[in-house]
Amino acid sequence: QQQVKQSPQSLIVQKGGISIINCAYENTAFDYFPWYQQFPGKGPALLIAIRPDVSEKKEGRFTISFNKSAKQFSLHIMDSQPGDSATYFCAAAQTGANNLFFGTGTRLTVIP
């Protein structure tokens, strides 16, 4: 059973546009929600993370929006650049455990 559901599977955005990736979870014990970026041939790299005590977190062009009641969170990439083309994974974990439950990934392509 997929603990974290992610959509869309793939996304094509024009340079300068906004990329939006959505995730949903069921386990209300989750209290840590990171996003990872993975380039081909590389391991996942942490992009940004949020805890449920805030509804939004912004770091540069990357913003996480979190809706605790809906059990959903999303990643917004503003002013998308060709260098942002990668696979993005959302994940969730709970206090006391060090295992991440990952979404299925979104392959983002930013067209110049």
Next chain:
Amino acid sequence: KAGVTQTPRYLIKTRGQQVTLSCSPISGHRSVSWYQQTPGQGLQFLFEYFSETQRNKGNFPGRFSGRQFSNSRSEMNVSTLELGDSALYLCASSLGASYSGNTIYFGEGSWLTVV
């Protein structure tokens, strides 16, 4: 500061053989976890070690095992390899036993092909 180092990066094994993968965490990190990444199943948690003790285990058969040494370096072993074990095996490290406040950093992985 060196990142998470995994060796070997690429290897090819035959069905029925066994394989051992190695991971050196970031200096000072005591928690090491392992993940399997495949196109079909995505990223799945295998197990986590902290201070040489397995603290958490994913839903994988007993053919998958691991250990952690006193210097926090970790190895994972897969015995009696099957074609379906072909995957990217990722090691991740963090400071403590709980993710809380501790970022989890991934290595670049070991690509295993079983033929």
